[in-house]
């Protein structure tokens with residue numbers, strides 16, 4: 001694991017946007033296509049604004065989400081709406097978006113259809129950018145969620161899993177842990193002193209159910225790059 005610390009959110013966003021676009025560019029050059037799974041919530045807004053202005057062949061980039069709240073894409077809490085409003089702008093308007101929300105009335109019912117849609121993606125993402133909540137969740141791997149074990153099962157054949165968070169609103173759809181770890185670059189984006197404290201606690205030995213972010217810290221499949229600022 002590599003820890004990259006910055007004095008401000010702006011400095012972090014700039015550095016992370018450069019690291020992400022470098023990997024995307026490399027995959028465009030080598031394979032003619034790049035793919036990226038991003039998180040929602042409030043943390044990535046500045047990163048998305050910077051990324052959207054990066055000079056890349058965005059028409060060759062497929063963007064999807066790490067997780068989604070089971071609300072319509074017009075809903076203020078939709079992660080897809082955030083990506084459309086903040087990332088798929090400027091140069092990045094040409095990117096292709098694969099959203100996680102489909103027409104089923106519950107995420108649980110939507111899993112099979114979404115799983116087959118996600119099969120269109122390259123086996124390995126170019127980039128995955130994770131966030132972390134103040135309760136130590138990442139993606140939609142929530143503490144106390146009855147579906148946490150299924151979502152982090154490294155033997156699952158599914159790319160996605162429906163979860164019910166106890167500590168947050170809305171039923172969720174999340175990429176499963178093996179799908180998330182199938183990436184060339186894995187970034188964890190953390191802002192604020194309180195989240196840093198949770199992250200440091202999560203780095204100590206303890207159960208995954210306490211801080212599900214441990215699922216990406218305690219693994220040796222892909223190097224984790226943590227981008228952090230106290231601001």
Ligand SMILES: O=C1O[C@H](COP(=O)(O)O)[C@@H](O)[C@H](O)[C@H]1O
Pocket residue numbers: 039040041042043044066067068069079130131132133134138139140168
């Ligand atoms: O609900 C979610 O929360 C986390 C963290 O969000 P933030 O608002 O604290 O940045 C996010 O990574 C995840 O994608 C989202 O669905």
